[in-house]
Amino acid sequence: MAASLQEVQANLGATLTTMAEMTVPATFGNDAAAIAATQSAVALYDRSHWGRILVSDGDRLRFLHNQTTNAFEGRKPGEGCDTVFVNSTARTLDLATAYVLEAAVLLLVSPHRRQFLLQWMDRFIFFADKVKLQDITPATAAFSLIGPESRAIAEHLGAADLLDQPDGTHRTYTVNGATVRIAVGSGLALPGFTLIADAVHAADLWTALVAAGAIPLGETAWEQLRIIQGRPAPDHELTEDFNPLEAGLWHTISLSKGCYIGQETIARLHTYRGVKQQLWGVKLAAGVPPGSPLTADGERVGILTSCTPTSQGYRGLAYLRTKAIAAGVTHVQAEGIDGELVSLPFVRHEYI
Numbered sequence: 001m002a003a004s005l006q007e008v009q010a011n012l013g014a015t016l017t018t019m020a021e022m023t024v025p026a027t028f029g030n031d032a033a034a035i036a037a038t039q040s041a042v043a044l045y046d047r048s049h050w051g052r053i054l055v056s057d058g059d060r061l062r063f064l065h066n067q068t069t070n071a072f073e074g075r076k077p078g079e080g081c082d083t084v085f086v087n088s089t090a091r092t093l094d095l096a097t098a099y100v101l102e103a104a105v106l107l108l109v110s111p112h113r114r115q116f117l118l119q120w121m122d123r124f125i126f127f128a129d130k131v132k133l134q135d136i137t138p139a140t141a142a143f144s145l146i147g148p149e150s151r152a153i154a155e156h157l158g159a160a161d162l163l164d165q166p167d168g169t170h171r172t173y174t175v176n177g178a179t180v181r182i183a184v185g186s187g188l189a190l191p192g193f194t195l196i197a198d199a200v201h202a203a204d205l206w207t208a209l210v211a212a213g214a215i216p217l218g219e220t221a222w223e224q225l226r227i228i229q230g231r232p233a234p235d236h237e238l239t240e241d242f243n244p245l246e247a248g249l250w251h252t253i254s255l256s257k258g259c260y261i262g263q264e265t266i267a268r269l270h271t272y273r274g275v276k277q278q279l280w281g282v283k284l285a286a287g288v289p290p291g292s293p294l295t296a297d298g299e300r301v302g303i304l305t306s307c308t309p310t311s312q313g314y315r316g317l318a319y320l321r322t323k324a325i326a327a328g329v330t331h332v333q334a335e336g337i338d339g340e341l342v343s344l345p346f347v348r349h350e351y352i
Contacts, residue, residue, distance in 0.1 A: 002203065002204075003203055004203055005046075005048070005141065005199075005202040005203040005206055006023050007203070008203045008206055008207055009025050009028075009046070009206070009216070012028060012210065012216055013028045013029050013030070013216075014026075014027070014028050014216070014218065015027050015028075015029070015218070017219065019049045019111055019112075019219065020049040020050075020051075020111040020112050020114075021049075022048060022049040024046055024048065024049045024218075024219055025046060025216065025218040025219065026218050026219050026220055027218040027219070027220045027221065028216045028217070028218050030215065030216070031217075031218070031220055031221040031224070031311075032311045033215060034215050034216065034217035034218070034221045035217070035221050035224060035225060035310075035311070037146075037147055037214075037215040037217070038146045038147040038188075038190055038217070038225060039147065039148075039190075040147070040148065040149075041147050041148070041149045041213070041215065042145055042146065042147035042148070042149035042150045042152075042153060042192075042213060042214050042215065043145070043146045043147055043214060043215045043216070043217040043221075044143060044144070044145060044146075044206070044209050044210065044214035044215065044216050044217060045143065045144045045146060045187075045217045045218075045221075045222055046141075046142075046143055046206070047108070047142040047143060047144055047187070047194070048137075048140075048141040048142050048143075048199075048202065049111050050108055050109065050110060050111050050137075050142055051107070051108070051109040051110070051111070051113055051114025051115075051117070051135070051137050052106060052107070052108055052109075052114075052135075052136050052137045052140050052142065052196065053106070053107040053109060053114060053117065053118060053133060053134065053135055053136070053137075054104045054105070054106055054107075054132075054133070054134040054136055055104060055105045055106075055107060055121070055131065055132070055133060056103060056104035056105075056131075056132045056134065057130040057131050057132045058130035059129050059130040059131050060104060060105050060130075060131055061073050061074075061075060061100075061105070063121075063124075063125070063129065063131045064083070064098065064105055065257065065260065066124075066259070066260050066261065067085065067121060067124060067260065067261055068083040068084060068085055068086070068096070068098075068260070068261075069083055069084040069086060069244055069249075069252050069253045069254065069260070069262070069266070070082065070083035070084075070098070070252050070253065070254050071254035071256075071257040072098070072100075072105070073257070075100045076100065077100050077101055077102045078100065078169060078170060078171060079100050079168060079169065080097060080098055080099040080100060080167070080168025080169060080170055080183060080184075080185075081097070081098055081167075081168050081252070082095060082096070082097050082098075082167075082168070082249070082251060082252045083095075083096055083097075083098055083252050084096070084244045084249055084252045084253070085117060085120065086243070086244065086261060086262035086266075087240065087261065087262060088261055088262060089262065089265055090243045090244070090262035090263075090265035090266050090269075091239070091240040091241070091242065091243055091262075092232070092237075092238040092239065092240070092242055092243060092244055092247060093113075093116075093117070093120065093234075093238070093240075094109055094110050094113045094116075094117060094234055094238060095110065095231075095232060095238060095249065095252065096108060096109045096110075096117075097168065097183075097185065097187070097194075098168075099168065099170050099181070099183055106136075106181075106196070108142065108194070108196075110233060110234050110238075112234065112235075113234055114135060114137055115135075118133055118135060121133055124261075138199070139198065139199055140196055140197065140198060140199055141196070141197055141198070141199050141201070141202035141205070142194065142195065142196045143194070143195045143205065143206065143209065144186050144187050144192055144193070144194045144195075145186065145192045145193045145194075145195070145209065145214060146186040146187075146188060146190050146191075146192040146217070146225075147186075147190065147191065147192060148191055149213065150186070150191055150192045150193050150214075151163055151191070152212075152213070153193075153209065153212045153213065153214060154182065154193050156212050157173060157175050157180070157182065157212075158173050158174070158175070159171070159173055159182045159193070162182060162183075162184055162193070165184050166184065167184050167185040168183060168184060168185060169183065169184045170182060170183035170184070175197075175205060175208065176201075176204055176205070176208055178197055178198070178201035178204065178205065179197065179198070180195050180196070180197040180201070180205060181195065181196045181197070182194070182195050183195075183196075187231065188225060188226065188229045188231055188345075188346060189229055189230075189345035189346045190225075190229070190345075195209075223308055224308050224309075224310050224315070227281070227306050227307075227308050227315050227316065227317055228281070228310065228315055229344065229345050229346045230248070230279060230281055230317060230344025230345060230346040230347045231346045232247045232248075232249070232279060232317070232347075233306070236290065236305045236306045236317070237279060237305045237306065237317055237319075242277075242319065243262075243265065243266065243269065244266065245266065245269050245270065245275045246275055246276070246277050246278060246279065246319060247279050247347065248278065248279045248344070248346075248347025248348050248349055249347065250348045250350075251348070253266060255267070255270060275322055276321065276322055276323075277302065277319040277320060277321050277322060278319065278320055278322055278325060278349050279305075279317060279318070279319055279320075279344065279347050280302075280317070280318055280319075280320050280325075280341050280342070280343070280344065281315060281316070281317060281318075281341065281342040281343065281344045282294075282304065282315070282316040282317070282318050282332065282334075282339040282340065282341060282342065283313060283314070283315060283339060283340045283342055284307065284313070284314040284315065284316055284334065284337055284338070284339045285313070285314070285337050285338045285339070286314060286337045287307055287309060287314050287337075288304055288307050288314070288316065288334040288335050288337050288339075289304075289307070289335070290304055290305055290306055290307055290316075291303065291304065291305075292304045292334045292335050293334070294318055294320065294332040294333070294334050294339070295332060295333050295334075296324060296329045296331065296332050296333070301320055301321050301324040301329055301332060302318050302319050302320035302321055302324070302332070303318060303319055304316050304317070304318045304334050305317050305318060305319060316334075316339070317344075318332075318334075320332075320341065325341075325349075329341070
């Protein structure tokens with residue numbers, strides 16, 4: 001019997017853990033080397049515990065156009081984009097990547113969010129709507145190649161036509177006899193590609209990617225990367241306390257597409273420069289619990305939402321008052337620990 005993906009990963013030194021009801025590598029014992037590979041070589045991250053939802057039938061593009069922040073009407077198969085699910089007051093529910101297929105849209109959503117989003121979307125499907133939802137997470141696997149050498153691996157897999165294409169561009173290829181969808185984008189502001197295939201081919205595909213030179217990267221290293229990069233996550237930066245403009249997710253928002261859930265709030269915030277807080281990175285002298293207030297000169301200026309140790313010390317994500325940033329605040333304190341604000345590659349702070 002062929003080895004499972006988890007057995008293959010364990011043989012590579014993985015310490016396995018459970019996330020979103022699936023077994024994933026917590027670490028391969030190489031976190032520093034794997035993170036370094038994202039800058040100068042290529043790392044391989046298992047995203048199989050992230051949700052994959054198919055939205056199909058005739059009204060699929062109109063439905064997602066009306067339910068999320070980005071524009072979908074007029075998009076063609078092979079295109080893709082990031083988009084945000086928000087509630088009626090534009091508070092964030094999840095950041096998703098959407099791939100437009102011939103007869104469906106494939107959503108890659110955050111761990112722990114697929115059941116919530118399936119139920120959320122189902123609430124807005126009415127009798128006359130031609131929209132179907134299907135959870136294909138258990139039947140598929142998803143991996144991301146992260147780093148500059150991911151281009152060479154994409155070429156090796158026969159996907160040279162994807163090089164230099166816009167993020168979200170995707171096509172299917174045959175890799176060792178298996179059909180694999182390869183998309184431009186790593187899920188971070190780092191070069192890379194995301195691969196989605198049937199779960200039965202997961203172990204062989206992982207093995208092929210490692211053989212091609214990818215360095216396995218576990219969940220602990222991913223958490224460090226996403227905080228350093230500034231990718232917001234549910235239950236941390238994506239909650240009903242914050243909106244997508246505050247999270248710096250300008251690239252996910254269409255300001256011209258018209259009415260959708262949360263549109264009035266987002267339009268008003270944009271028109272009247274009403275973004276009262278912004279997501280920033282924080283270098284910290286020691287670990288601080290998320291939820292801790294940030295102060296500057298004794299005045300509260302924000303709140304810490306994530307914190308992790310890295311090889312260069314502790315790093316966090318925090319929402320800072322826009323007025324504090326405008327006033328030139330660059331150093332903060334949290335629970336008596338000194339911190340320095342740093343910019344984040346994944347987010348934007350300016351208006352468009």
